[in-house]
Amino acid sequence: MKKQLPLIVVAVTAIIVMAVKFIDLGDFGAATIKELDTWSQVTYEFAFLLGAINLTRLHYGNVSKKRPKWVYSVIALIAMVAAAIITLVNGVKGDVTVFVVENIANRIDSAVYALLGFYVCSAAYRSFKLKNVEATLLLGAAVLLMLAQAPIGDAIFPGISKVGEWILSVPNSAGMRGIRLGAGIGAYAASIRVILGLERSWTGS
Amino acid sequence: MTLLAANAAEGVFIFAPGMLWDFILIASLFVLVFVMIQRARVGLPIPEIRKIAGLEAIDEALGRATEMGKPVHYSPGMSGFGSEMYAALAVLSYVAKMAAQYDTRLIVTTRRPYIHPVASDIVKQSYLEAGRPEAFNPEDIRYVSEWQFSYTAAVMGIFQREKPAANLLIGYWMAESLVLAEAGAQAGCIQIGANTNIFQIHFFIVTCDYTLIGEELFAASAYLSKDPMLTGTVVAQDMLKIAIGCLVVIGTIIATVKGDAQSLIDFLSL
Numbered sequence A: 001m002k003k004q005l006p007l008i009v010v011a012v013t014a015i016i017v018m019a020v021k022f023i024d025l026g027d028f029g030a031a032t033i034k035e036l037d038t039w040s041q042v043t044y045e046f047a048f049l050l051g052a053i054n055l056t057r058l059h060y061g062n063v064s065k066k067r068p069k070w071v072y073s074v075i076a077l078i079a080m081v082a083a084a085i086i087t088l089v090n091g092v093k094g095d096v097t098v099f100v101v102e103n104i105a106n107r108i109d110s111a112v113y114a115l116l117g118f119y120v121c122s123a124a125y126r127s128f129k130l131k132n133v134e135a136t137l138l139l140g141a142a143v144l145l146m147l148a149q150a151p152i153g154d155a156i157f158p159g160i161s162k163v164g165e166w167i168l169s170v171p172n173s174a175g176m177r178g179i180r181l182g183a184g185i186g187a188y189a190a191s192i193r194v195i196l197g198l199e200r201s202w203t204g205s
Numbered sequence B: 001m002t003l004l005a006a007n008a009a010e011g012v013f014i015f016a017p018g019m020l021w022d023f024i025l026i027a028s029l030f031v032l033v034f035v036m037i038q039r040a041r042v043g044l045p046i047p048e049i050r051k052i053a054g055l056e057a058i059d060e061a062l063g064r065a066t067e068m069g070k071p072v073h074y075s076p077g078m079s080g081f082g083s084e085m086y087a088a089l090a091v092l093s094y095v096a097k098m099a100a101q102y103d104t105r106l107i108v109t110t111r112r113p114y115i116h117p118v119a120s121d122i123v124k125q126s127y128l129e130a131g132r133p134e135a136f137n138p139e140d141i142r143y144v145s146e147w148q149f150s151y152t153a154a155v156m157g158i159f160q161r162e163k164p165a166a167n168l169l170i171g172y173w174m175a176e177s178l179v180l181a182e183a184g185a186q187a188g189c190i191q192i193g194a195n196t197n198i199f200q201i202h203f204f205i206v207t208c209d210y211t212l213i214g215e216e217l218f219a220a221s222a223y224l225s226k227d228p229m230l231t232g233t234v235v236a237q238d239m240l241k242i243a244i245g246c247l248v249v250i251g252t253i254i255a256t257v258k259g260d261a262q263s264l265i266d267f268l269s270l
Helices: A004-022 A027-064 A070-090 A095-127 A133-149 A151-156 A160-195 B002-010 B020-041 B053-068 B083-102 B115-129 B148-162 B176-186 B201-207 B216-225 B228-258 B262-268
Strands: B072-075 B106-110 B141-143 B166-170 B190-195 B210-213
Touching: A004 A027, A004 A160, A004 B020, A027 A070, A027 B115, A027 B141, A070 A095, A095 A133, A095 B148, A095 B176, A095 B201, A133 A151, A133 A160, A151 A160, A160 B020, A160 B083, A160 B216, A160 B228, B020 B228, B053 B072, B053 B083, B053 B166, B053 B190, B053 B210, B053 B216, B072 B083, B072 B148, B083 B106, B083 B115, B083 B166, B083 B216, B106 B115, B106 B148, B115 B141, B148 B176, B166 B176, B176 B190, B176 B201, B190 B201, B190 B216, B201 B210, B210 B216, B216 B228, B228 B262
Parallel strands: B072 B106, B072 B166, B106 B141, B166 B190, B190 B210
Antiparallel strands: none
């Protein structure tokens, strides 16, 4: 039953959602979706507690067993407890909570995101090495498109921006749409496998 | 044309506006899947799935980690429960079984708190099925953070501290894809990436050793399990893809001959 119940819940919910989506049920349809959203939100909140417990257990274990670099676990635990206390005391939209989110969490988030700029360079350096035919094609297309996007490109090779535009709007778009189409139908088929109970590895079986 | 436009706005028969062809598409897929399942049940031949290098390489990646005595990192991506996550969890089940058989440590990181208990259960069950329940370590199945780049930073930390030999990024990825894959490459991991996000796939292609592009991710469970019924569903999806490809060709011909394919677009918008 432990394995069967999730399959039944998923199949029944999927049928309800599909019926509401495909058939014009008016206000009843909207109310059904809203109700399911609420259930989903409640489940999510419970799961969030499980996540916090796992995080605490892992980092407490690191600290108590003095595993390598356990100091980071202390920082993670202090940050988690402090954020929880601040939010509980000050409220989700309180001044202190907003200050912590905007001036600490968001800044750190942006800093990690900014690493992307450096990683683009290192990834480009490795992938643009002339090691095989595919890499050569990639290098050729990249150089052409970089020149096409930069104002200096047209100055060196007049008309290269038009070639770049064509590459982006025709072969590139065709490839992207092909992948999107395949992935879309693949997603439908994967969902049907789950609804029919053919795909049940997510239940642990 | 006016009649078609009016129907598209009001909906046809009992269907919501613009949902008739969506329904036909899903219903066709259901029928094709059902036919393929029946064929598999009675033992009729099901076409084989072509070789997918990224999935073949999973054994190689785990073998490398085993030889080096280092762990394997697996992440099922950034999405919540959806088709990508189900596919990623199916691959996780396979990877966990192989890791248990090879006696290789498997570290799983999740971004969504509700994915964590499911991933944990899958790995635990896989270790049990492999006959090594004692090797399962719940501390290796880690919920990290809901925040996109906090998750990214934490996983980069794992790469630096625990030096996995293999990094499997299987699922739906967004802007963190390059940061994670590049950090994995710099840590010396053999990397297998899978993504359905067309704006991020190229990052995996240039940084990972093997990449599953788009629909290959959804074929993974059938490919790895070699179950004829699951394989049949992949064949069904390919048949539908051929039908849609034919529709694209018809649309192209109409657009070329008439100057636009608005009539076909209106018809498919019903």
